[in-house]
Amino acid sequence: MNPPILEGDPSDPRRKALNPGLKFLLELGPGLVFFFTTIRGAWLVGKFPILSHIGEPILIATAFFMVATALSLSVSWILTRSWPIMPLVSAIVVFVFGALALWLQDKTFAFMKPTIINSLFGITLLGGLAFGRSLLGYVFDSAFNLDAEGWRKLTFRWGLFFLFLAALNEVVWRNFSEEAWLYFKVWGTIPITLVFTLSQMPLILRHSLEDKTGKEEKAGK
Structure with a gap:
């Protein structure tokens, strides 16, 4: 079976997963x-x-970023024969706002890009919950196997977190220097995201299906 053109559901057996290290590099590289x-x-x-x-x-840098993003997506396509949905959405925003920044010679579009991307992710995750769907599996690429309640709670928290990052980006670029924003964009958001991710581990462990399965197997012996 051929994998779908767009990244499928995390449980889809046709879906090819990237090596986690390579996936991280492709996302961080641009x-x-x-x-x-x-x-x-x-x-x-x-x-x-x-x-x-x-x-x-x-x-x-915006022009180089657009090229690097295109290369990252291309490598992902070559290895999996499908487009990863969230990086693809990010790339579309990068190309649109990057093109506007270059055409109009206005760096405001570069400053606003993280706001737009994080807002889209936050609204998409929370909107999915409103329709009874947890879309967070596309972000984590099946890294976790949670029960329905766990996915709902984790999706809600990540949706709010993305909106928080969007608001934080607006505060930084509108009130601080360009250099301060640049350092925040690369070296600020990554530690913040890492701390937030680690803070969700208790929830993940409580709702992990693998953990529950292991306990049931031990109880049955």
Whole structure:
């Protein structure tokens, strides 16, 4: 059976899962490209003067970010023959807002991109719950096997967390320097997300089907 073009349900046997380390690298890579290109933008222009036609360093970084995002999605497609839904949504926002930033020479679009992406994820997760569906499995790629109540609670919390990140991005880019926002975007959101993820482990352990199955098997012996 061929895998679906769009990433299927986490329980779909046709779905090909990426190696977790590679998946993490593909998701983090474009952001690192954006960070280092912005930091070294002046140096890059000195080495490759043609880049000056793109604009200031953050716009050059936006162009590189778009290319890196396209490459990341392409690698994912080559390995799984399907498009991962949430990275695909992120990529669409990246391409639309990146193109607007480059065309209008307005870096505001680059600042707002994380707000739009996180808002979309938050609204999608909470909206899915409103229709009785937990879509968080697409984010975690079947990393957890939870009961229905566990998925509902975890999805609700992650939905709120994405909205929190969206609001936080707005606060940072509107009230702090461009450099402060850049460091926050790469080196701030990752630790915040990691801490939040770890804080959800008690919930995950309480509702883990694997844990319950193991306890039932021990009780039956």
